[in-house]
Amino acid sequence: AQSVSQHNHHVILSEAASLELGCNYSYGGTVNLFWYVQYPGQHLQLLLKYFSGDPLVKGIKGFEAEFIKSKFSFNLRKPSVQWSDTAEYFCAVIYGGSQGNLIFGKGTKLSVKP
């Protein structure tokens, strides 16, 4: 079955620490990949996306993600986190031909200590 796995349920970091959140998807065909973020009390919003081309994509607020096709992975990174990055992060995938059916991972809650 098509699925998305996020390896970490809850990550706690101090400010200025580096961040990497893992995401793996199950299918080997054409995929479009996304990271969504939900800040406390706010709605889900798009952080970055990958459709094709350069596998290293940059999003808002200094986040980036790398698509590694051979590993079916799309990990999210940020060199130096801030307290305002405290949020829940969701990896999501559209598999080829499935229209707008986004399949989400379970999410990773990031807590950044000031």
Next chain:
Amino acid sequence: DAGVTQSPTHLIKTRGQHVTLRCSPISGHKSVSWYQQVLGQGPQFIFQYYEKEERGRGNFPDRFSARQFPNYSSELNVNALLLGDSALYLCASSRSSNTGELFFGEGSRLTVL
């Protein structure tokens, strides 16, 4: 510009009842999708509508139905509510039907007692 708006924001129902959730997309967006988010899980796809036609359906029972109106707003209906239907129901809109760039509303939190 107004974002995606959903109503009601919170509601409590009892088992066996029916519920209707409403969603207004961002102006200019013709696609509306519905997702169910259970506590501790990511959103799960229920339906997508584009230009008033159903374009996709997730793995949900027939108790779940939806429709899209000429102004692109949408309703999600759930019949014969079960305790397990308690969740946050998210509506998302987009310009086209084949994009994952979705704009989400705040959600409608349904509690079934």
